[in-house]
Amino acid sequence: MSLKLALVAHDRMKPALAEWAARHTAELGRHKLVCTATTGGVLRERNPALDVTTVKSGPLGGDQQIGGMIAEGQIGALIFFPDPLAPQAHDVDVKALLRIALVYDVPCAFNPATADLLVAGGLLAR
Numbered sequence: 001m002s003l004k005l006a007l008v009a010h011d012r013m014k015p016a017l018a019e020w021a022a023r024h025t026a027e028l029g030r031h032k033l034v035c036t037a038t039t040g041g042v043l044r045e046r047n048p049a050l051d052v053t054t055v056k057s058g059p060l061g062g063d064q065q066i067g068g069m070i071a072e073g074q075i076g077a078l079i080f081f082p083d084p085l086a087p088q089a090h091d092v093d094v095k096a097l098l099r100i101a102l103v104y105d106v107p108c109a110f111n112p113a114t115a116d117l118l119v120a121g122g123l124l125a126r
């Protein structure tokens, strides 16, 4: 079954997300990916084969758009690498995204180690 996966990263974490996605291209290639704008651009550039659609950039409402998709039951997992060391102008939106993912019990990973475990757990093999 194909899932829609949300992939998002703050600027300093985008290389880590791109590296993670590159390591799991085969698994990700079976699913649709939705990303905030800049994250999606980085992933597409690194791996044009991935099926990436984008919403707005996080600070411009993209986190809220992905939160809305979660509330509509459209997102199978959230892979979100936030920057733990830099304040974000849209911090309230970031918190709202994390909260709504918890409300709907969406599988989440907030760092590469946990994202690897989601893959190892077979989530993307469904």
Ligand SMILES: O=C(CO)COP(=O)(O)O
Residues within 6 Å of the ligand: 008, 009, 010, 011, 035, 036, 037, 038, 039, 040, 056, 057, 058, 059, 062, 063, 094
């Ligand atoms: O800010 C973000 C998540 O909070 C991500 O947005 P971008 O992918 O557009 O940088």
